[in-house]
Amino acid sequence: MSITIEPTVRVETRRQPIPPRERLEPIFEVEGLDAIYGAKAAIKDVSMEVYKNLVTAIIGPSGCGKSTYIRCFNRMNDLIPTFRQTGTIRYHGQDICASNIDPVAVRRNIGMVFQRPNPFPKSIYDNVAWGCRVLGMKEDLDARVERALTQAALWDEVKDRLKASGLSLSGGQQQRLCIARAIAVEPDVVLMDEPASALDPIATQAIEQLMHQLKSQYTFVIVTHNMQQAARVADMTAFFSISQGGEGERYGELIEYDATEKIFTAPSDKRTEDYVTGRFG
Amino acid sequence: MSTQDLTGPGLRLDHLPRRKRVNRTMEGLAWLAAAIAIAILGVVVYSVGQRGWSELNLNLITKQPINFSLTNAPQGLSNAFAGTIVIVGIAMLMALPAGILVAVYVNEFAPAPIRSVITLVIDVLAGVPAIVIGIFVFVLLVVGSGQSGLKGSFSLAILMLPFVARTTIEVLALVPNALREASLALGVPRWRTTLSIVLPRAIGGILTGTVLAVARVAGETAPLLFTSSVVGVQTDWNPAHALQTIPVAIFELSESPDPKDHARAWAAGFVLLIFILFASLTARWLATRNARKLAGR
Ligand SMILES: Nc1ncnc2c1ncn2[C@@H]1O[C@H](COP(=O)(O)OP(=O)(O)O)[C@@H](O)[C@H]1O
Ligand SMILES: [Mg+2]
Numbered sequence: 270m271s272i273t274i275e276p277t278v279r280v281e282t283r284r285q286p287i288p289p290r291e292r293l294e295p296i297f298e299v300e301g302l303d304a305i306y307g308a309k310a311a312i313k314d315v316s317m318e319v320y321k322n323l324v325t326a327i328i329g330p331s332g333c334g335k336s337t338y339i340r341c342f343n344r345m346n347d348l349i350p351t352f353r354q355t356g357t358i359r360y361h362g363q364d365i366c367a368s369n370i371d372p373v374a375v376r377r378n379i380g381m382v383f384q385r386p387n388p389f390p391k392s393i394y395d396n397v398a399w400g401c402r403v404l405g406m407k408e409d410l411d412a413r414v415e416r417a418l419t420q421a422a423l424w425d426e427v428k429d430r431l432k433a434s435g436l437s438l439s440g441g442q443q444q445r446l447c448i449a450r451a452i453a454v455e456p457d458v459v460l461m462d463e464p465a466s467a468l469d470p471i472a473t474q475a476i477e478q479l480m481h482q483l484k485s486q487y488t489f490v491i492v493t494h495n496m497q498q499a500a501r502v503a504d505m506t507a508f509f510s511i512s513q514g515g516e517g518e519r520y521g522e523l524i525e526y527d528a529t530e531k532i533f534t535a536p537s538d539k540r541t542e543d544y545v546t547g548r549f550g
Numbered sequence: 551m552s553t554q555d556l557t558g559p560g561l562r563l564d565h566l567p568r569r570k571r572v573n574r575t576m577e578g579l580a581w582l583a584a585a586i587a588i589a590i591l592g593v594v595v596y597s598v599g600q601r602g603w604s605e606l607n608l609n610l611i612t613k614q615p616i617n618f619s620l621t622n623a624p625q626g627l628s629n630a631f632a633g634t635i636v637i638v639g640i641a642m643l644m645a646l647p648a649g650i651l652v653a654v655y656v657n658e659f660a661p662a663p664i665r666s667v668i669t670l671v672i673d674v675l676a677g678v679p680a681i682v683i684g685i686f687v688f689v690l691l692v693v694g695s696g697q698s699g700l701k702g703s704f705s706l707a708i709l710m711l712p713f714v715a716r717t718t719i720e721v722l723a724l725v726p727n728a729l730r731e732a733s734l735a736l737g738v739p740r741w742r743t744t745l746s747i748v749l750p751r752a753i754g755g756i757l758t759g760t761v762l763a764v765a766r767v768a769g770e771t772a773p774l775l776f777t778s779s780v781v782g783v784q785t786d787w788n789p790a791h792a793l794q795t796i797p798v799a800i801f802e803l804s805e806s807p808d809p810k811d812h813a814r815a816w817a818a819g820f821v822l823l824i825f826i827l828f829a830s831l832t833a834r835w836l837a838t839r840n841a842r843k844l845a846g847r
Pocket of ligand 2: 336337
C-alpha cells in the first residue's frame with residue numbers, strides 16, 4: 270500500500286448522487302435539542318433531519334458535543350445521572366423521549382458501536398449470538414452469526430476459531446466484532462461514535478466498505494473527526510463547532526448540515542470552510 | 551546491589567543521598583512489619599498444633615465425645631464438625647443471595663442518595679459486635695421457642711451479609727461501564743444486562759468475598775452461644791435441632807478439668823485454623839484465576 274498525503278480533502282466521485290431532498294424519507298427529526306450535563310449545556314438548539322438509508326456524518330472539533338449528540342438518538346445518555354435534555358427527537362414520527370416510550374425498545378431499533386471496542390468477555394461466536402438469543406432471534410443462529418461476521422468483514426479471519434475469546438482479537442478485529450454484534454440483531458439504525466479512531470488504515474477501510482454495502486438495509490449515523498473519512502463514506506454531513514455564549518459559556522452548536530459534497534467543496538459558512546480546509550483543528 | 555549514580559554537568563542531584571536513605575529506611579520498616587506478621591502467624595499455628603498434637607487424628611472428626619468418660623475409649627468432636635458444616639453452610643446460603651441482591655441494587659439501580667444511605671448501613675452493620683447480633687437473634691427468635699441450628703445460621707448470616715455486600719459492591723464497581731453500554735445498546739433490558747453480563751464478570755470477586763466471609767464466621771462463638779449451644783453429644787445434621795459447633799466446643803472443653811479435653815480443644819482449633827488458612831488461599835487463587843480469565847488468556 271502506498272501512502273499519499275493529500276493537501277486537501279478530495280471528495281469521492283464514485284458515490285451515487287443523493288436523491289433530491291423531497292424524495293428522502295426522514296428517519297429522525299431533531300428539533301431545538303439542548304443536551305445538558307448538570308448545569309452545563311454540551312450542545313444547544315440543534316435541529317436537523319437524518320434521512321433513511323443514507324450515511325450521515327457528524328464532524329467537528331473535539332469537545333463540541335458529537336458523542337453527546339449521537340448518544341441522544343438511542344437514549345444512551347439516560348445512564349448518566351446528571352444528564353438531561355430538552356427539545357425533541359422524533360424517530361419515524363414518534364418522540365423517543367416521551368414518557369410512554371421504553372428506552373429499551375428505542376435501543377432495540379437503534380444500535381450503537383462505540384469509540385473503544387467493547388466486546389463481551391465471551392467467545393467470538395457468543396459475542397454475536399448472545400444478543401440474538403436474548404432478543405428471541407434463535408432460529409438459524411449459526412447462519413445469522415456467519416452473516417453478521419461476513420458483513421462486518423471478519424468472517425474469514427475468525428471462522429476457524431469461533432470459540433476463542435473475543436478479547437483475544439486485535440483492536441481492529443474487536444471493533445468489527447462489535448459491528449457484527451450490532452448488526453446481527455437487525456436494528457433499523459446503526460450509530461457509530463468514532464468507530465475507527467483506534468484502528469489501522471486497513472481496518473478503517475473495511476469498516477467504510479461495510480457502510481457502503483449495508484446502507485441499503487440500514488441507516489448509519491457516524492461521528493468522526495477524520496474529515497477524509499466523512500468525505501469518503503457520508504452522503505450528508507453535519508458540522509458542529511464550539512460557540513461562546515455570554516459569561517464565557519462554551520457549548521456545541523450545529524453550524525451547517527448539507528450534502529457531503531457541498532460541505533467539503535462549497536460550504537456556506539465561513540467556520541465550516543475553515544474547518545474542512547484545515548485552518549482550524 | 552549498588553547502582554552507579556549519574557554524574558555530569560547539568561544533572562539535578564539535589565538531596566539524592568538523603569532520598570536514598572529515607573527510601574532504604576522505609577523499605578526496611580515495611581519488610582520488618584511483614585516479617586513480624588508472618589512470625590506471629592507461624593507461632594500461633596505452631597503452638598496450637600503442638601498442644602493439640604496428641605488428639606490430632608482421624609478420631610477427632612469421626613468419633614463423638616463421651617460424657618464423663620472414665621475409660622480411655624477414643625473420642626472426638628464429630629458432632630461439632632457436623633454442626634459447623636451445617637450451620638455455616640446454611641448461613642452462606644442465606645447471606646450470599648441477600649448480599650448480592652443488596653449490592654446489585656446499590657450499584658446498578660439505586661439513585662445516588664439511596665446508594666450512600668445503604669452503603670452507610672452496610673458499614674455500620676459490619677461493625678456491630680457479634681455478641682450484639684447474638685443477643686438480638688436470641689431475643690427475637692430463641693426466647694420462648696428454644697435454640698436451633700437454623701437460628702445459629704441466621705445470626706451468622708447477619709454477620710456475613712455486610713461482608714458479601716461490600717465486596718460485591720466493590721467488584722461490581724470495577725465492571726467497566728462500556729460492557730453495560732454494549733449490552734444496553736443491543737436493546738437488552740437492564741435486569742438482563744446485570745444478570746448475564748455484569749454479574750458473570752464479577753463472579754470471581756463475589757466468590758472471593760464469600761469465602762473470606764465464611765472463613766470469618768466459621769470461628770464465631772458469641773452468637774452461637776445464644777442460638778445453638780444447648781446440645782448433646784450425638785452427631786446430628788438436622789438444622790432444626792440445636793447443633794454443637796467447633797468454636798462452642800472449644801469454649802466448653804477449655805473449662806473441663808480433664809487435660810485430654812484441653813488437647814482436643816487445641817486440636818479442633820488447629821483444624822479450624824487450617825480451614826481458614828485454606829479458605830483464604832482458595833480465595834486468593836479464585837481471584838487470580840478470575841483476573842487471568844477476564845484478561846482473555
Ligand atoms: N458524562 C459527562 N458529564 C459531564 N460532562 C460531560 C460528560 N460527557 C461529556 N461532557 C462534556 O460535554 C462536552 C461535549 O463532550 P463530547 O460529547 O464527548 O464531545 P466530542 O465527542 O465532540 O469530543 C464536553 O465539554 C465534555 O466535557
Ligand atoms: Mg467523542
